[in-house]
Amino acid sequence: MQCSQCGNSKVIYKREQSGQLLCKDCFIESIEKKAIKTVRKEKLLDKGDKVLVALSGGKDSVTTLEILNSFREMNVIDLCAVTVDEGIANYRQDGVDIAKRHAERLGIEHKVVSLKEDYGITLDEIMQRPNHKGSCTYCGVFRRTIINKAAREMGATKIATGHNLDDEVQGIMMNYLEGNTDNLTKLGAKTESQAEEFTVKIKPLREIPEREIGLYVVAKELEVHFDSCPYAMQSFRGEVSEVINQLAEKHPTIKYSTLRGYDKIKGVLKKEMQKEYAHGRCKRCGEPSANDLCKACSFLEELGV
């Protein structure tokens, strides 16, 4: 067995969709090239951008940081990072520490924002409440709010997230199956922000399968937090992911074709389906919001904090 690229006999990966065999160096190079290609093709970066990486310390965000750092080294962009500490005992701290070490290693500006300090409550405390809406509901909303705020405070022009091919395809299928056409218009490589207060979000890894990102960090010996959140449970996303992975066993290109298909109809979708942006403001925190209170603040009111 030999690497299809260079002939090296130490093969570490077989690409199911193409039959390609790759040695460690060629595999690492292929991932970096792929992400850089997405950045170029989708015009994710402009010269002089200051990109804020949402850095959890997991494989996807650490890889995002690593890829974007190559653009920083070429003096195309500046880089900074934010880590959200939701307050999940025996889980989040390891990721926070790893995120800090990466930021230090690269010498970039890094901020850790905790739910406790910002909102006076941890996710663990929310989960003690009898009528909570499920951990991931709060987690997602607070995280988004915190990252948007951090982007403004740090003067970032773009926010980069670690969404990979699997995340993106799950999002497409979930929203389609749920008939959520509004959310369907919001996916894609780059969010075009409608309000100035929202920083543009980019996803450099959206064409890379999750498993390849996992292998990349191990091959590159990047320190990451491999663990599952104690609140991760059976969710609709999980069910959809299972079905897609099952299909992918016999049809190895299915994730790519789903993504391509979505990208082709996205323009039409947006034109036909996108809701008008609401120009209101949250009464409590001043963030842009369609209603009197933004989602984060309405949760806080319900929780009485």
Next chain:
Amino acid sequence: MEFTLKFKDLNEKREIPNDDYTIKDLLNELELSAQTVVSKQNGELVIEDTVIQEDDEIQLVQIIYGG
């Protein structure tokens, strides 16, 4: 014929049950999906078709967690 398996907190000696016993066979036995782990043989990344040899140290790293 034995090899060493390292996986999470596990560090144990296991019998090699037959010739041509691959990492994929081991994953099946452990009911792990090749989609969620990567494998190292004596410290080096390998593909799942790799045959496990006597005295090998096989390390499995779970890279994907549900949820």
